[in-house]
Amino acid sequence: MRHALAAIAAIALAAAPARAQNPTTPAPAPARDTTAPSAIPAQAPNTDTTASPLAIRPGDVIRIQVWGHDELSGEFPVDENYNLLFPLVGSINVKNVTVGQLRDRLNADLSQLLQRPFFTLTPLFRVAVIGEVMKPGLYSVDPTLTVLDLLALAGGPTRQANQKKMQLIRGGKALRVSMDPSAIANSTLRELGVRSGDELVMPRAFLTRDDLGLILSIANFLLLAYTVVRK
Numbered sequence: 001m002r003h004a005l006a007a008i009a010a011i012a013l014a015a016a017p018a019r020a021q022n023p024t025t026p027a028p029a030p031a032r033d034t035t036a037p038s039a040i041p042a043q044a045p046n047t048d049t050t051a052s053p054l055a056i057r058p059g060d061v062i063r064i065q066v067w068g069h070d071e072l073s074g075e076f077p078v079d080e081n082y083n084l085l086f087p088l089v090g091s092i093n094v095k096n097v098t099v100g101q102l103r104d105r106l107n108a109d110l111s112q113l114l115q116r117p118f119f120t121l122t123p124l125f126r127v128a129v130i131g132e133v134m135k136p137g138l139y140s141v142d143p144t145l146t147v148l149d150l151l152a153l154a155g156g157p158t159r160q161a162n163q164k165k166m167q168l169i170r171g172g173k174a175l176r177v178s179m180d181p182s183a184i185a186n187s188t189l190r191e192l193g194v195r196s197g198d199e200l201v202m203p204r205a206f207l208t209r210d211d212l213g214l215i216l217s218i219a220n221f222l223l224l225a226y227t228v229v230r231k
Contacts, residue, residue, distance in 0.1 A: 054099040054123060054143065057196045058082060061124040061140050062102070066110065066117060075124070088113055099123050125196035127189070129154040132161035132202045147184035147192065150200060162205035168192075169199040 056062070058080045066072040071087060078084050082095035084102075089109045094102055103121050110117035124140040127150065134155025141150055147166075157163055166184075168177045177192055184192070194200075 054125075054190065055196070056082075056084075056094045056097055056099065056102065056123065057126075059126050060196050063122040063124055064106070064119060066114075066119040068118075069114070072110075072119075123196075125189075125194075127194060127196070128199040130199060130201055132158045132204050134158060141189065143190040143194065144188045146186070146188055147194075147200070150189065151202075157202055160204050161202045163202070165203045167201045167203065168194065169201055170195065170197070 056078055058078050060078045061075050062078065062084060063075045064073060064086070076084055076086060078094055082093055082097075084092045084094050086092060086106070086109075089106070092102070092105065092109075097105075099121070106119070106121060107117070110119065122142055125143055126138055127141050128136075128138050129150060130136045133151065134157075136154060139150065139153050141153065151157060163181075168175045175193070177194075
């Protein structure tokens with residue numbers, strides 16, 4: 001019996017180092033989630049990220065160019081009810097809608113009709129140019145133009161114009177807008193705060209070359225008349 005117990009103890013001692021060298025295999029780690037991360041959420045359709053959202057008004061024209069689809073491209077006016085009629089999509093109401101919101105809406109509509117549509121959308125705002133310009137009138141202009149570009153569309157200032165006193169009128173009130181030559185040459189209409197429905201007024205100079213010529217003519221006539229009377 002003793003010999004049997006001694007043999008069992010010897011076997012147990014011999015097996016202990018083996019277990020120390022071969023520890024129990026740890027439980028497998030949970031499988032990693034290989035699912036691709038979710039995409040960054042798109043900007044909400046009603047969010048305009050521009051510093052100064054551009055509102056659309058009746059009478060404005062929206063120029064849309066859908067690449068590869070000339071039948072969907074063109075200039076589309078906004079009617080008196082704020083409706084924009086676009087081919088295949090139908091009537092889009094743009095009341096209280098900014099240009100950024102309209103771009104998002106159009107992208108969503110075109111994505112249902114075309115695969116990966118690529119288009120440009122440019123608002124053409126109504127700005128009146130009046131006063132001492134060659135061709136005063138109402139113009140549909142891209143807000144990325146400068147004041148000088150707008151004046152060029154109106155034929156440029158007349159000889160009687162006072163360009164340093166140009167005014168921007170909105171709702172019958174003059175606005176405080178910098179008309180410094182460097183500002184109007186390098187800043188866009190949007191950057192200067194020009195909106196659809198505004199009026200750019202070019203005033204007449206207080207004393208022009210034509211006025212001076214007229215004054216000199218009158219002075220010469222009076223001098224001649226005085227000379228004749230004295231004789």
